[in-house]
Amino acid sequence: MPPKRTRAGRAGLSREQVLDAALTLADRDGVAALSMRKLGAELGVEAMTLYHYLPNKDALLDGLVERVLSDAAAFDTGDGPWTIALRDYARLLRAALLRHPGVLPLIATRPAVTPQTLRTAERGLEILCAAGFPVGSALSALNALTLFVIAHATAEVDIAPVNAAEAPGSADYIAELDPEQFPLLVRAAHTAEGTDDGARFDFAIEALITGYAATL
Structure with a gap:
């Protein structure tokens, strides 16, 4: 086992690296087994070192949600139709969730609150509002689409213990x-x-988007 670095010797470690290691642990052992102590051991540092990057366990969990959802942030925002952007978002989100099944219970129950995840939501709302949706309808459409993708991915990976x-x-x-x-x-x-x-x-997804279009 490599020697643990002190807080003074944390050069080269970033918030992104800490979250990536947490994601690896969560996928391997489940979110319930994740702790600062285990994460520190994974990275070869004292648990207290991690608080320089993430102030508490809630910040760690919020960061995990951000890390997974960031994979869906690359949906098309060019000059194409809003329907293409929504399809891209849904497919990217599903792929990200299926890559990280250990985090799915967290994604399904924890709201997105970090600036990066909120910026992704803001971009989705901008696209829908530019297409003519009132902001309330745009938010409902985006939330419904996101919840469907999460539920579908959850069913695909079969995370419910009763199904085991x-x-x-x-x-x-x-x-x-x-x-x-x-x-x-x-x-x-x-x-x-x-x-x-x-x-x-x-x-x-096609049925949802077609239904959205019909409301314009």
Whole structure:
């Protein structure tokens, strides 16, 4: 194990590096297992050193939300239609969440409060308001889209403990149903139609955005 650096010897360590290490720990062990002591050990420093970069545990958790959501901040904000920007945002956010499943419970319950995450929200509102949405409707649209993406990603990674128990696959169960009573369900089970996560996600995003457009 490398020797721990003192507070005076923290040169080369940045807030971003601290958050990246915290993200690695959270993905590996879960957010509940994350502590300043464990994070310090991961980085080879005393836990007290970390308070130079993040003043408390809440700041660390807010930083984790920021770090994951920052991957979705690169959505298109050029001269293209607002619909393209929303699609980009949704797809980038889903990809970021699926890369960091250990942080999903935190993302689902903790509001985005750091300046960087709020700037991402502000950019989304600017795009929607420029397209003609009132600010209240723009905020509702952005929030609804974000919550859908989080919920869909959560279902995809199957983080609920109750789902960890061994059980027959739902597709297998449905395929064995009486085809006279449930002809469409049985057909879908045998053809695997409607079971692709990516296709289902894209379909729902298109439906949401089309619905938003209809309100203008």
